[in-house]
Amino acid sequence: MSAAAAARSRPGEPAFDSDRALLALLLAGVAVPLLVFVVWPLAEILKLSFDTPKGLGLGNYAVYFATPKFARVLVNSLEVAVCATLITTVLAYGFAYAMQRCLPRGRRVLGAIALLPLYAPSLLQALGILFLLGRNGAIARIFGVDIDIYGFTGIVVADVFYAFPHAYLILSAALAIGDARLYESAEMLGAGRARIFRTVTLPATRYGLMSAVFVVFTIVITDFGNPMVIGGDYSVLATEIYNQVSGQGNMAMGAVIGVVLLVPAAIAVFVERWVARHHHAALGDRSDPLRVVPSPARDRVALAYSALICGAIALIVLVVVVASFVTLWPYNLSMSLRHYHFEVQNGLAPLWTSIGVSLAAAVLGVVVVIVGAAVVRRLGPVLTQALYFLSVLPAAVPGMVLGLGYILAFNRPDNPLGFLYGSLAILVICNVYHYHAQGFLIATTAMSQVSRVFDEASTCLGGGLARTLRTVTLPLVAPALVSIGVFFFVRSMVTLSAVIFIVTPATQLAAVSVLLLDDSGNQNQAAAYSVCIMAVVAVALIALEATLALVRRRGGMRAPQLAAA
């Protein structure tokens, strides 16, 4: 790691400085695990996908694209992703507009309901839709009609709900900031509402819109849980990888499909990152904040629209909860707890395993991303770029691909880290690095709120990196640390895609149990298991809110204090 020191050192500077040594050590501590737990598994997948009996080559890909079934899977994935992306973005833009630019009643509650899908296992949407619209769903039962929701339609609908909160959060942030001066001048010039929207609002939010499109596309194309439950015979890339690896033991084809999935996902992520950076630069700091004034007619439309969306989101969650507590949905609606006697491997034990793994991932995740963010703050520009790239790279790696990469990299005797395979530790590590990008971005954003003047003041007073972090920087970003911890906890509780390949009967996780229950036709028990997961997540979120409220009350650390410069 002398590269770190060399890049910053100039002739005449001391050969050894304890602070610089610590920085190099921390850089190594952040970068080496990223290389081992993200880059290496990826490299293994790439290697295997090019590995043919005749040496390295494109043979596997030739087979892939020559097989009509596989080519079809790629087309399916793209079809689903494009459709769901368009629908989600349009719906979420309207919803975000209603939340940020209108004043409907119960705005806070509506905004909170829209986030529900974030806190449920990823196949919950599909499960809920089946309870409503499936062959044995409520609609089929009440009206006696036979709807075919399985396949393309079902996946798109489920993924729209699944990705909705992500799009909403991005668009909401974009719509929250607006330059009042632009709106005032447009109005003074006599522009009507439609024209103002077209000429001011839409252009000002175009980067947010692009960001949302790429984020939703990535989420949908990499989603595994929903297509597994509601896809029927309609296969997509993520489920096909699982099918090849777990069903047929065909690692090589799994790797090829993994790379085929990786390419569009990675492109979408890097375009999104580029857009997001551009977006920040485009924000003027001199603009007047926009103030939304009440407008009864507009606010009623906004309320009707957002209530409709929230109703649908809440209904899906609700129907899963209800189905878990009745004797046999939708035929016998008498209360029963029988679905909570789980007929699945190890019963409720996986839930406890999940809680333990998620707690460990929360602690490790916070340490890893906060050290990463602190190191990035102190590095020269070249190393910053490199570490930043490594840190957000995991966002481009679909969970299924990462999981398969872990099998390839760690499930072999010649790997000195092979002992990790099959342990709980590898599940913790997998979750931390699967969600590293998002955690890292929250951490760097929080750190960037802390003025660099504090670092410089500390340095001039004789404070080293460790003291500055301990005494000044970390206390100032403490609330963000709690948020990041809860983020890792929640993601680890609900995730399915990466861990599905590396759980063992002894290290079964809750979300995997849900999938297994559903797979064995036990939808009601799958619902009950999902409810248990959501209950744990709810407790974590309540704990987060309580902690943040406490910090706010005690601290006196108001935002303006953080951003001194």
Place this chain on the structure above:
Amino acid sequence: MFLTLAGIRKRFGAVTALDGVSLAVDEGEFVCFLGPSGCGKTTLLRIIAGLETPDEATITLDGRDLMRVPARLRNFGIVFQSYSLFPNLTVARNIAYGLACRGWDADATRTRVEAMLDLVNLRDYAERRPHQLSGGQQQRVALARALAPQPRVLLLDEPLSALDAKVREDLRTEIKSLQSKLRVTTVMVTHDQHEAMELADRIVVMNRGAIEQVGPPRELYDRPANRFVADFLGRMNAWPDRDGRPVLGVRPEHVELVAAADAADGANGVIRGTIERVVFLGSVTRVVVRAGERPCIVELKGSRLDLAAGQPVALRAPGEALLRLEKPAA
């Protein structure tokens, strides 16, 4: 010399921030870097502090090469323009920060913190948080924090710029008396000529990454080396000489106003003109006179009700007040 800077160069991309700056500062001296924004004065201060790495530089303190010492170990105190007190620590703990870095024990720290609080008259504020203090109080704590570990050099980066005019003046006086009491070598960056003239033993006038002139305030005012210095410190009326290149200048307060009627026609050194504007500024009245191509500014003591725009007047500048100005170095 105590602190010496030689051949300091720094580029930010295509922009040259400092173009070979050299300077020597005596022990106990108060030096001000004065110049317009973007002249490189803050970059120079940050290089002295060790917060910025120069492309080329020799910096020594007491003969010791400072380029080999990281900012953390230079033992320089610094006060920034923006409030830089650690918001999560009390005033007392902010002041004790540098002492903790140097491993002072609890008793010595307490004594020192109390002494520093007394020094800046904030004894009752020890347990307050920074956000409970006014801007002026925060900068006084920042000063106490910087001085607590007995720094070799005190660096002030426009410490008064963020404050209201009245508070700024009070704190200016306080800084001056503190500095003369402690005799700590001080380097301050400012773009305010009055601040520099009141505080500095010597002013370093900077422009476009280079030093234009160095000297005591009085010398710079009375004998500015060039137009830039003359214009930056006070005002200067300037005329081209007959040869064209150098110019002649005279300070507004040295120009005498003579009633047009009294001026003998063609008398030596008398210029005729018309009053363009009369501005009453309290202690002085500024009169803009149009004489030939360029306006001439005249400053007269007190209020002058007898003068009004449109009035013909004659100006006279005593020969000893005339200055020969070179072109700026940069």
